[in-house]
Amino acid sequence: MKQYSGDPLYYHAFITSFNNTVMGIEDDKLKLNSLLSLCSGKALESIQYCVLKPPNEGFKSACKTLKERFGNTAVIVQAWIGKVLNRPRVDSAKLGEFADDLENCFEALSALGYVNELNNQSSLKQIVDKLPRVLQNRWQGENFRLKEKDVVPALQHVVKFVKSSAKEVNDPVFGSISNHPVEAQPMRHKRNQQVHSLNINVPSPNAPKEKFPKCWICKSDAHWPDQCEKFINMKVEDRFEMTKNNHACFSCLKIAGRNHRSSNCSRKKMCGEKLGDKTCDRFHHRLLYLTKTVGVNKLSIPSCDEPLLCVLEVEVKGKYRTLMANVMLDLGSQGTFVRSEFAQQLGVKGKSVAASITKVGGAEESFKSRNRIRDIY
Template sequence: MARLRRALKGNAREAIKSLLYSEASPLEVMQALRRRYGRPDALVLAELDRIKTLPKISENPKDICVFASQINNSVAAIKGLKKPQYLHSPEMVKQIIEKMPTILKFRWYDFTAAADEGEFSDLTLVSRFLNTEADKCGAFATTEERTWTKRTHRQATHSTKEREGNFEEARASEKTCPVCQGEHFLRDCQKFLKASVQDRWALVKKSRVCFRCLQGRHRKENCRKPPCKECKRWHHHLLHAGPEERTTAGNEDTQRGASSIMASVNAVNNARAYLKIVPVEVFGSHGSKKILALMDEGSTVSLLDEKVAQGIGVQGTTEELVIETVGGQLIKKKDSQTLDLMVKGIHQGRKKTLKRVRTVDNLKLAPQFLEKKRIEDCPHLKKIADSLHYEGESPQLLIGQDNWELIVTREVRRGRPGPEFLKKEEVDWPAPRTFKKETTGEEKTVDVVATASTRHPSPDPERFSSWKRLWRATARVLQFIQLCRKKEKVHAAKNDPAWKMTTSKKTKTDGKEIRPSNVQDKR
């Protein structure tokens, strides 16, 4: 869904904007787009209309090559849409011939005369003819002038500006230093080179130039310049801050920026979101190690830091690993290992097995601080503050949806009226305690859990085994038979004459006559 939100623009995004932020699955979004835009006949008719709007061409070899490529693209699109019946259109062939110069028309007549009868009305034959002519005159065609289009990514309220022009003219006009207004680029400015790294960043942001090339006003994502030579990040090497400069700048900006940043955050919301990070213990042939684990319900794979795997002595099979992040960045590792990892919660005694865990060189997960005072401020979590508290360090294990049975939320403890609440997972709950459960009306039962993995995990085998199901079915059948026998005895007793005689007798109590309730009084 994240890739769809990032890729869809314009009318396509407007058509399914409600589905993007609802509980709809990506398949439902694709079906909605297919209903709106995935109509092959409409797309083919649009291609034919595009051919009709093409202008007449001259005898210039360049025009012939461009015209041939346009017709070839339309024919390929019709074939790709699997609508070959539209390729047999004498009317379209006639319109294409009318757009050709006179000498090319006579060559077409000769070409159709040599072809088999019945093929002259096929668009494929016209495309083949134009490609042949383009190959003959392509060597004499002039080179096309390079143009470029610059679009502002910050869209205005009522319009979006576009500028088209000659590439060389734009390059010449941009050769002006935004700092000293000299005839050189910013990276060659002496005033810019003498400034500190922090001052350079301020000048670049003020000038609104690209962080990677320090030259154009485009975004860094669209820049073709290589990343920083030192840290491989998306900025120019003149903007790279060393360890000493980064530490000094951090100390100077801490007190100055912390108050303003925290003030703006507190003005919006005092709550803070915590990720599902829990302390666990992993086991291997060389021993065990206590680390932090991140329970990521948005990941389809479980990852382990390779240094941890080497330290505890766990090994597996070597397979290539390719990970695509939310931003579309690909991470490849050829020597990644696939292994099964024994893990347990710090406050638990039973071990669990993580299936198909992949190893990576450096997991690089952001650390999280869970202060003890923050927990003690919550009355419903105060008794277990010692069990939940942990120091800020980077998680070295990521548990994804391929091991969903260990990360699914099983219980929620929520206080009143604050927003802090605690989720109970399979591996992170502290030692057994007695809690007073309070229903809030917001609890939801997980009916279906989906996982994107080549090896599908199965639920509890004891619950869904064939013997258990047979035992439950047999018990239900026996209960039904017992109920039927009981009803049969009641029905037989009602039809028995002796039972009727018994019910028709009169009973006397305290000198008064009392009749059964089912016998009507005829007096």
């Protein structure tokens, strides 16, 4: 048997093993000496006085003292709760250890009748927050599936989820620990590593205004876009994509500069196109009317089965700390943007600038930002 040092977490396991070992022995002196030899640290110090008593009385006093000091139900419950909640966030290398602690905690609290101490939404969220970010995202899906079945997520569901994830990570062939040991190590900066800075093109207030032709489709001043035969003969989906890609106004189809957008267009009016007994009440040009549309940012775009933007979870290293971030990959963007709150958390700074961006549909927005952030890797 392993010596018992007085940890409340292992009291029941120790005392059960000890009772099974001395079962059938009638000599109290032998049982007392065996108990003393198997205790150490605080546990041994608490029962050393028992050797001064008669063997029968000394053995009973030793068992009683151990139970009062280290086997009290409230003490054990609080010890298990503290072991699970008062720990740092775990990585993939320690996920198996965390899964074992969770299972032991659940079994101990269930046996003592105190499982509800952790079986609440606040405690479950603290447990899930200890997991790697990718597993937190997966738990959101598991939580949704449980609620779809009218099942309230409980501690047993979290334990099962973490155990399953730990088995997946620790697979001897395809597990991330055996094949990718560097994942658990922090990223190191290389001197020759390329650094992508945040570049924002700020227009000069004295720069001359760009003049656009009447019809930006065929680059002609002979007619307007809605009179262009090339544009009219296109499919409506192609018209929409061309208008969006050229940042033209969705109301008048003109490219009229940074202060002109569909929301403040003086020529905007309701579409009015009819499909059956319904009339389109959206404010866009009739040539952009789509019979099957989905709404994004108050605009209408052709429906499709592919995602609009891809999202990638990456590890971002700042000057003083490293954080996890969700990165949206937009192949049509000409700049790289970082949320100001995220930059502050990383401890990076930049030069204050006034900038403007062109959004879907040609709408432009001015804002205050910072550029030349060179400390993000």
